[in-house]
Amino acid sequence: MSIFKTDIAVIGAGPQALTLVTHLLQKKKKMRDRLNAGLSPGFQVFDPSGTWLAQWHQQFAAQEIPHLRSPAVHHPDCNPHTLLTFADKRQDELYNPYNRPGTKLFQDFCETVIDRWHLRDQVTKAQVVGLTPQKEGFRLTLADGKTAIARRVVVATGAATAKMPDWTKQVSDYPPERLCHAQGVHLPALPTLTGETVLIIGGGLTSAHLTMGALKRGARVLLMGRRQFKEKIFDAEPGWLGPKYLKGFDTEPDWHKRWHMIQQARDGGSFTPEALTRLRKFSRESRLSLYEQCQVAKARWQGAHWQIQCDNPAVHDCFAHQPIDRIWLATGTQLDITAHPILGEVLAQYPLQIVNGLPVLDEHLRWPGCDLFLMGPWTALQVGPVARNLFGAKLACDRIVPALTKSSLARAA
Numbered sequence: 001m002s003i004f005k006t007d008i009a010v011i012g013a014g015p016q017a018l019t020l021v022t023h024l025l026q027k028k029k030k031m032r033d034r035l036n037a038g039l040s041p042g043f044q045v046f047d048p049s050g051t052w053l054a055q056w057h058q059q060f061a062a063q064e065i066p067h068l069r070s071p072a073v074h075h076p077d078c079n080p081h082t083l084l085t086f087a088d089k090r091q092d093e094l095y096n097p098y099n100r101p102g103t104k105l106f107q108d109f110c111e112t113v114i115d116r117w118h119l120r121d122q123v124t125k126a127q128v129v130g131l132t133p134q135k136e137g138f139r140l141t142l143a144d145g146k147t148a149i150a151r152r153v154v155v156a157t158g159a160a161t162a163k164m165p166d167w168t169k170q171v172s173d174y175p176p177e178r179l180c181h182a183q184g185v186h187l188p189a190l191p192t193l194t195g196e197t198v199l200i201i202g203g204g205l206t207s208a209h210l211t212m213g214a215l216k217r218g219a220r221v222l223l224m225g226r227r228q229f230k231e232k233i234f235d236a237e238p239g240w241l242g243p244k245y246l247k248g249f250d251t252e253p254d255w256h257k258r259w260h261m262i263q264q265a266r267d268g269g270s271f272t273p274e275a276l277t278r279l280r281k282f283s284r285e286s287r288l289s290l291y292e293q294c295q296v297a298k299a300r301w302q303g304a305h306w307q308i309q310c311d312n313p314a315v316h317d318c319f320a321h322q323p324i325d326r327i328w329l330a331t332g333t334q335l336d337i338t339a340h341p342i343l344g345e346v347l348a349q350y351p352l353q354i355v356n357g358l359p360v361l362d363e364h365l366r367w368p369g370c371d372l373f374l375m376g377p378w379t380a381l382q383v384g385p386v387a388r389n390l391f392g393a394k395l396a397c398d399r400i401v402p403a404l405t406k407s408s409l410a411r412a413a
């Protein structure tokens with residue numbers, strides 16, 4: 001059994017982790033110098049893929065997403081303008097409004113960030129399967145049986161648990177590819193859906209991407225949302241990126257009220273205006289049927305197709321008589337820190353306040369009582385509604401990096 005030793009272990013190599021590492025290097029010249037000299041910089045990143053942003057690229061490829069929803073100034077590098085400079089000769093890959101970068105442009109830019117900060121070989125190919133607090137720091141157990149010891153740990157694993165509607169628990173005996181959460185749909189692997197009817201459930205941008213993908217492959221699509229479909233340019237209003245809304249959020253002492261502010265700001269899923277315009281166009285051409293304020297009440301696999309009952313009497317009959325070949329659930333992910341696959345031992349040793357699944361961390365996003373920091377969706381009670389987004393990583397770094405680099409902000413023993 002080999003053992004790695006490091007000062008800071010970063011678990012996950014997605015955009016959140018990459019943002020942390022660039023901001024850490026910018027702050028710590030000593031780390032930069034060590035990295036440039038080919039020495040261990042004092043941090044070690046773990047991800048099962050062994051590369052940066054594998055999950056991000058996989059998601060964009062699987063849903064054939066043409067461009068980001070966020071503007072070009074949101075990315076993992078420290079200077080917000082570097083992507084726009086990089087795009088100087090690729091202006092046609094910036095989408096209006098707000099210069100939203102094309103998928104390939106963003107990917108190529110991130111590669112330059114990885115190279116410029118000398119991070120190409122800094123991801124250890126390993127899944128962390130256990131995190132055990134020790135007298136000093138943590139022991140990380142890796143899936144291959146190896147162990148790592150770290151004084152401090154940053155968990156940047158994203159939120160992987162798919163949210164499944166209740167009715168899915170009552171269905172059985174169906175071919176697995178006929179009922180999939182969006183996380184399991186890989187459009188490029190489905191060459192044609194001609195003659196098929198696909199029911200897509202959800203009202204967020206993911207459901208729009210999957211709808212476009214199914215239509216492109218010749219399917220007829222039924223898109224069902226439990227509320228009225230809404231259009232919004234971003235997930236949350238830009239006021240949540242700065243003091244306009246965050247000032248009031250930061251001064252709210254009641255964590256439950258903060259949780260409600262987050263729900264209100266994100267307000268479930270929404271389409272971008274151009275996505276909704278495209279959906280309505282396909283609906284007018286009768287290739288797509290839109291069902292709003294409608295939910296599946298019951299589903300039964302009948303050997304060759306699904307039979308669906310919905311809860312909206314106005315369209316009840318439409319569903320009763322149409323055979324459906326596939327159901328795709330664009331129903332999002334769920335957050336419950338008690339179900340996080342590697343935080344069980346930390347929770348048992350350092351119990352903390354939890355509000356509707358989210359942990360109450362300190363102002364540096366540190367788990368009370370130990371040197372464990374969280375990033376991404378888990379930090380929403382402190383960072384606000386954009387915690388899970390690219391800009392949320394920047395807001396998280398403003399809090400975590402000082403605590404990792406200044407001894408005056410170290411945890412009191």
Ligand SMILES: Cc1cc2nc3c(=O)[nH]c(=O)nc-3n(C[C@H](O)[C@H](O)[C@H](O)COP(=O)(O)OP(=O)(O)OC[C@H]3O[C@@H](n4cnc5c(N)ncnc54)[C@H](O)[C@@H]3O)c2cc1C
Pocket residue numbers: 011012013014015016017046047048049053054055056059060063065067068069070074126127128129156157158159206342375376377388389390391
């Ligand atoms: C389809 C889609 C499009 C999006 N588009 C945008 C956008 O345009 N703009 C925006 O701001 N936000 C967007 N988001 C939201 C958000 O920015 C992304 O979800 C982003 O990938 C989150 O980054 P992350 O680093 O938290 O998670 P991830 O990208 O999921 O990375 C987490 C990494 O941690 C690894 N990991 C997990 N568990 C372990 C473990 N136990 N051990 C080691 N490694 C582990 C995973 O393998 C993964 O590589 C989008 C989200 C989705 C799903």
